[in-house]
Amino acid sequence: MSRRQRAAAVLSAAAVVGSLLIAPAATAEPDPDYCRGQCDEILPPGQNGNATFADLVSHMLLGTRPKHSDDQIDKYDRLAGGYKRLTTDNIRDFFNDNSFGVRPDDVERSYQPRRDVTIVRDKTAGIPHIHGSTRSGTEFGAGYATAEDKLFLMDVLRHAGRGEVSSFAGGAPANRELEQRFFATSPYTEQELQQQIDSVAKQGPRGRQALADAQSYVDGINTYIDKSHQGRYFPGEYVATGRVDPITNEGRIEHFKLTDLVVLASLVGAQFGGGGGGEVQNAIARMALDERFGPERGEQIWRTFRAENDPEAVSTVHDGQSFPYGGTPAHPTGVAMPDPGSVTEQQLVFDPTGSAAKPDSTTSRPESATPHPRSDDPVESLRGIFDDGVVPRGMGQPRGMSNALVVSGSHTASGHPVAVFGPQTGYFAPQLLTLQELQGPGISSKGASFAGLSFYTLLGRGQDYAWSATTAAQDIIDTYAVPLCEPDGRPATKDSDHYLFHGQCLPFKVVERDDAWKPNLGDSTPAGSYRLVSLRTEYGPVTHRATVGGKPVAYTTARSTFLHEVDSIIGFQKFNDPGAITSAQAFQRAAHDINYTFNWFYADSRDTAYFNSGANVVRKPDVDPSMPIVSDPAHEWQGWNPADNTAAYAPFQQHPHSINQDYYISWNNKQAPGTSGAGLEKSAVQRGDLLDRRVSALAAGGEVDRANLTRAMADAGVADLRAERILPDLLRVIDSAPVSDPADAARVKELRDWLADGGKRVETSPGSHHYAHESAIRLMDAWWPLLVRGEFEPALGSDAYQALTHAMQINESPSGWQNGEPGLHVGQGHQGSAFQYGWFGQVSKDIRGVLGEPVPGGFGAPLCGGGDPSACRQVLLDTLEQAERTPADQTYPGDADCQAGDQWCADSIVHSKLGGISQRKISWQNRPTYQQVVEFPAHR
Incomplete structure (x- = not known):
């Protein structure tokens, strides 16, 4: 058979897919929905992540995409440039209806993969609405529908979590990097995975029900695998990776097991639900400061950088409550500092x-790399799509889930709470999250779940309530x-x-x-x-x-959730059970059953609520969790049992929580006064400030609605944190004397004009691919790493400065992480989320100290310019001049997606491929990947 004959045979075999997927029409009656058309959601690029081999060939040759694989990306994209015109009347220009059920005129197809479940797909987004006459049928349908939409993604992730993605899809550097990262975090044996399943069954009736639900879900996945393999409409990536022959159909798609769900849970927990670690890097930085300044001054500087319980840090809970956790004791014992240079x-x-040499820290293909040569044989050509690996950029890197804006009914126009919230899980094609509606005995929910864990809705809404989460990262x-x-x-x-x-x-x-x-x-x-x-x-x-x-x-590394990756299943089960979630208090109690470190937010027609979950271990009173600890019984967790890694945990009352506070915001900021974050980023300036300023002003006006709260989120989502919160003080230092040099004055004016216009990163017009104030933005991007180095390194010394940059990067701009030298990026961005990590608060405190202001939790004597205001001013002007001289192609180095020097492209969001279908770039906006806008006017 010739190559062309082989290609024709492959496409002919794939052409039968459509007829095999259509089932007899059937609809289900909608379940009770008290949102009454006021619940909306969005998840780019689209629900469908399945592409047959024929779809992949068509995409490669013609640029076409499977239906529903990209029908949410345009709505999501247009908010960055169009949020100012958003109203309650046109909200569906930017979001999709998140009501229960499917209108008769919106039914795309209806089918029954098993007699006790009906799946209805809507025309708008192709979302599966799963209605089971039995609970098992509902869960079976969830597994079947998720496999329809995300099978290959789920397969990659279960192999990645085991450290086996290279054996599954080839040894590209990106694949090796991911499997190494997750294997290092959760190196489980198969016996340990099974033990975690067995432990769920011992958690009473809900545990046994959860195990039965998970098994029905797996049965649904495997039924789809068998049918799709037999019918030859399985994902084409199995052909591209050599798992299945497109002509003979020989090969195997492995069935899923319950232990695979444990692997996926550990992967998600490591990515989004941990907190702590980094104590070795902290110790090295602290020792370098003590060596440079002596113990007393060195400790003062370390405490300011550490930002533990920074009195200026914005907190989600601001109603006067305090929740001490994870702090450094006054006189710690058992600190195990390494000898200098021995680590x-x-x-x-x-x-x-x-x-198989250790992969580089970046998975992006260099500009000089050439694409896989096109072949007349479609199989050979498609294999080339994974030359760089099946793993997308950014997968496996710690990420903050964000954000949440929730306003109580006493401050809204309607008198009912309003919420705009969702997780920031990155941008992938297909998306890690999947959308669904689940209706069956004891289950009534709609929203998003991680593919492969969607037997329950993890973030979404019930009949008369909605919930979401952000990463909390308290120290476990x-x-x-x-x-x-x-x-x-x-x-x-x-x-x-x-x-x-x-x-x-x-x-x-x-x-x-x-x-x-x-x-x-x-x-x-x-x-x-x-x-x-x-x-x-x-x-x-x-x-x-x-x-x-x-x-x-x-x-x-001792992690409280190690060997307990699926313990959270009980809490998620309750979230989906209308009989369990009957009030804000009931929701908080369910959230307490989740052992990962999340901030949970809740809204119904009457109440709002917040709860910080996590397996918060009880430490001995004299243990410092921010430093390495001596391993002896006197410094172990209280009640620790090494056999199953259990310990004493903080009770419900000690977790940050609140009901009906005037408003809540969260952008991975500090949870509450007294609660210490695990990192150095929860300081005086943090991106949560951008939300807090806007929402507090709205709440004070008492007329909050879905539209203006969404606009507040979007406005913060295009703001440059450095411009809004730090540039005003930098300009005050510069303005302390006349700027006599015309070139200096011109640069300062550019920055001042940008600040006066809001300090935003927005296009001149939607689709222009050029920022308004693009020169000032380029100046800030080039200036920040030079500024930070010029401000701190002379005072700290090179050793301490470098040690601190290893404890926390100095910047997280939309285009990447600039860590000290012009154009030095550790990984290109393209993932939307920005300004979570960086020396933002540290710079702010030091500059305000230079200005002579009292700075709570500050450095004492300023570091910039050796404490001399005029010398610091000169540092600012000199580094600003250096920034002006920095070529754009250094500030925005090229990568596989962008030419060097292209500012908009460097910032742009790229849906990194985890499969064979690519998506177009969209404008940068710092917002959740999946997002809900909700206001319930009624209650059960």
Whole structure:
């Protein structure tokens, strides 16, 4: 058979797909819906993430896309340039109706994959509305529908969570980076995955129900796998990766197991629901400051950078309550600081061959790289779409879920609460989240879930309430210094493979993946293969080795959710149960059943609520969780049982919570007074300020509605935090003396004009691909890393400055992370979320100190210019001049998606491919990926 004949045969075989997917029409009566048309949602690019092989060929040759794969991206995109004209009458220009049920004229198709469930797809977005006559049928339908929409995505993620994505889809650097990242975080054996399932069944009737729900869900996935393979309408990526032959249909799509759901839960938890870690980097930075300034001054500077309980930090809870957690005690004991220069990372990759060298920190293809050569054979051509890996850019990097704006009914025009909220999960094609409606015995919900975990709606709405979450990241992870030993009594070294635990010299537990990549396209060459090996202790996986007081130790990561990845299932089950969620208080109690670190928000027609969830361990009173800790019983978690990694946890009352506060905002900012964040970013200037300023002003007016609250979110979403919150003080320092140099004056005027116009990053007109004030924006982007270095490095010294940049990056602009040198980016952005991490509060405090203002929690003596205001002013002008001289192609270096120097493109949101279908770029906007706008006028 010739290549052209082979291509024709493949396309002919794929052409039968349409007739196989259509089932007899059937509709279901809508379930009780008290939102009455006032609930809306959006999730770009589109619900459908399944492309057959014929779809992939058509996309490659003609640029076409499968139906419903891109029908939400335009609505989402237009908000950045059109939010000022949004009203309650035209809100559907930007969002989709999130009512229960499907109008008869909006039914696209209706079918029954099993007799006890009907799935109705709507024409608007192709969302599955799943109605089960039995609970098992509802869950079966959820699994079947999710597999229809996101099967290949789910398959990639279950392999990534096990550290096996290379063996599944090839050893590209991006694939290796992802599997290494997740394997290092959750290196489980199959037995440990099964143990977590078994533990769910022991959690009473709800636990047993959750296990039955999950099994029905898996049954639905596997039924779709079998039908699609038999009917040859499975995702075409299985052909592109060599898993299935498009002509003979030989090959295998592996069935899903319950343990796969545990893997997916651990992956999502590691990405969005953790908090803590980084204590080794903190210790190195703190020691460098003490070495530079001495213990007293060094500690003062460290505390300001640490921003622990910063009195100026914006808090979600602002009603006078305080919730102490995770703070540094006055006189800590058991701090295990490494000897200077002794820290080395624990090896994870072993026996690499050929191309399996450790991947770079960025997965973007260089500009010089050439695309896979096109072949007459569609199979060969499509295999080239994964030359860079099936893993998209940014996957696996820590990410903040954001944001939430909730206003109580006493401050709204209608007297009913209004909420605009959703998670920021990044932009992927297909999207990690999937939309659905679930209706059945004990289940009534609609919204978004992570693909592969959608047996419950994770973020969405019920009959008369809605809920959402943001990442909280309070500290549930500690670093222990575990002494190394030799079983025969010889002196230990940093390379020893045993450790001391309660007086015993134990071997490390070894968990490995010894076939991380074996070529699957008929190539028997072993080049590119390697082993992944995690060494585990009772205190968790080993991350570093060092010496403490001259004695060798292993630094380990103890996470309270380790071995408990699916414990949160009970809370999510309650969220979907109208019988369980009958009030704001009931919602808070359900949220307390979730062990991941999330901020939960709730609104119905009468009440609003907030609760901060997480397995908050109870530490000994003298333990400092921000530093490495000695591993002995005196410094372990209270009530800790190493056999199952359980401990004593903070009770409900000690978690930050509130009902009917005037308003709530969250953008991964501080939860409440007294609650210490795990990182250094919850300081005096944080992106939550952008929301708090806008929502507090709206709430004070008492006329909040869905439109103006959405506009407030969108306005904050195009604001440059550095311009709005820090540039005014920088200009005050510059204005302390006349600017005599004309070039300096021109640069300052550009920045001043931009600030006067709002300091926004918005296009001159929608679709122009040019920013208004683009020169001032380029100046700020180039200036910030130069400014931070010029402000701090001379005072701190190079060693301390570099150590602090490793503890927290200095910037997170929309175009990437600029960390100190002109144009030095660690990864290009394109993911929307910006201004969460950076030295924003630290710069603000120091500059206000230069201005002579009292600064709560400040540095004391300013660091900029050695504390001399005139010298600091000169630093600002000199670095601003350097920024002007910095070429645009250094400020905005090119990547696989953009030419160097293209400002709009560098900022733009790119839906990174996790499959064969690409999407167009859209304008930058700093907002949730999935977003709801809700106002319930009625209640049960």
